[in-house]
Amino acid sequence: MKAISYREYGGPEVLEYGDVRDPKVGPDSVLVKVRAASVNPVDWKCMGGHLDAILDPVFPVIPGWDVAGVVVQPGAAVPEFVVGDEVIGYVREDFLSRGTFAEYVAAPVRTLARKPRNLTFEEASGLPLAGLTAFQVTTKTLDVTEGDVVLVHAAAGGVGSIAVQLARHAGARVIGTASERNHDFLRELGAEPVTYGDGLAERVRALAPEGVDAAFDTVGGDALKVSAEVLAPGGRLASIADGAVIGLGGHYCFVRPDADDLQRLTQLVEQDVVTVHVSETFPLERAADAYRLSAEGRTRGKIVVTVDWTTEDGPAAH
Known part of the structure; x- marks a missing residue:
């Protein structure tokens, strides 16, 4: 072949x-x-x-x-x-x-x-990979629920865009980082876009003065540091990109194959929850x-x- x-x-x-x-x-x-x-x-x-x-x-x-x-x-x-x-x-x-x-x-x-x-x-x-990553982190590790304020980094990417949709489906308010050219795309998904780069923490705090309840880091480095800075007291932090998250009290996540989770994603797609x-x-x-x-x-x-x-x-x- x-x-x-x-x-x-x-x-x-x-x-x-x-x-x-x-x-x-x-x-x-x-x-x-x-x-x-x-x-x-x-x-x-x-x-x-x-x-x-x-x-x-x-x-x-x-x-x-x-x-x-x-x-x-x-x-x-x-x-x-x-x-x-x-x-x-x-x-x-x-x-x-x-x-x-x-x-x-x-x-x-x-x-x-x-x-x-x-x-x-x-x-x-x-x-599969992007969906399972987003599903396992948002629903299991971060346990996103109704009323949460959630920060998703690289929210226009493969993992980030699905994480936005899943968090919104759970009833959360979502703030997503992305370049300006992707802001309209994020708004279509139901997220409030912010531009990444210098001053990101201040821009997030302007939208969520009391901090975010959960942060999903898909980038690592400075994005992870900002995530920790803008967490509300008791907030949850997870990263798929930077093991340093553990030292910040968060969880490092590596997606695993799971037929049941994947079938659940299929159902959510067919229900027009996820695109x-x-x-x-x-x-x-x-x-x-x-x-x-x-x-x-x-x-x-x-x-x-x-x-x-x-x-x-x-x-x-x-």
């Missing part, structure tokens, strides 16, 4: 497009015909070796953890899905090797859920360009890589 892969750590220049061996389908896995896979910052961080301390690479590595596609072969111990089911998944294992930037991926069933009926494959591929914004799409062979765009850090919503099946030439066995 065709896939994107890399044989050593590095930047987008190490990505190769070409033939790799077909995936084997274990008893607890599902072979998914990939229609789209979204790019996440963690993808190029893994490729650069920044997660080497916790994830062993098995080269060549096929990158990508998000997928939307169609089941073509359930594993022997998988009654949950049948051939033809449309699914989404956060296909992360505890090593780097069998990713989603390929024509097919063998996904553990624990990573999959039904695809929302009202999303395209491109939109649906942007939901996924796709800013740009690239064909599989141009995944390196998608990585470069993601690394710039200015994306609204998600960047997606698509697999063209107009002339199907995948593995004959499937």
Whole structure:
């Protein structure tokens, strides 16, 4: 099958497009015909070796953890899905090797859920990792509830934009940091936008003089420091970007695959509570360009890589 892969750590220049061996389908896995896979910052961080301390690479590595596609072969111990089911998944294992930037991926069933009926494959591929991160942090770690004032950093990004929607659905008031070009987008999501940069703490305090009840940091560094400064007494703090949050009395969060959480997200999408914004799409062979765009850090919503099946030439066995 065709896939994107890399044989050593590095930047987008190490990505190769070409033939790799077909995936084997274990008893607890599902072979998914990939229609789209979204790019996440963690993808190029893994490729650069920044997660080497916790994830062993098995080269060549096929990158990508998000997928939307169609089941073509359930594993022997998988009654949950049948051939033809449309699914989404956060296909992360505890090593780097069998990713989603390929024509097919063998996904553990624990990573999959039904695809929302009202999303395209491109939109649906942007939901798993970003959606699960936003869901697990807002509903579990921060326990956002009605009446809370919540600060979300990089609120126009993939994780941030979904976190805004989930917090608003919970009845919270949301303040979101973003560049000015994304302020109207945040207002459409129901957030009150503030520009990040120097003076951010003062701008947040102007909107929430008594402080915020919860802060969701997706950036780290100065954004994390500001988050701690503007917390109300007893406020909750979580970061997905900076382990220094622990020293500030907050929680460092790393999203985990969870089929039940992912199915709940599917339900929220079908109830029009959550939407996924796709800013740009690239064909599989141009995944390196998608990585470069993601690394710039200015994306609204998600960047997606698509697999063209107009002339199907995948593995004959499937």
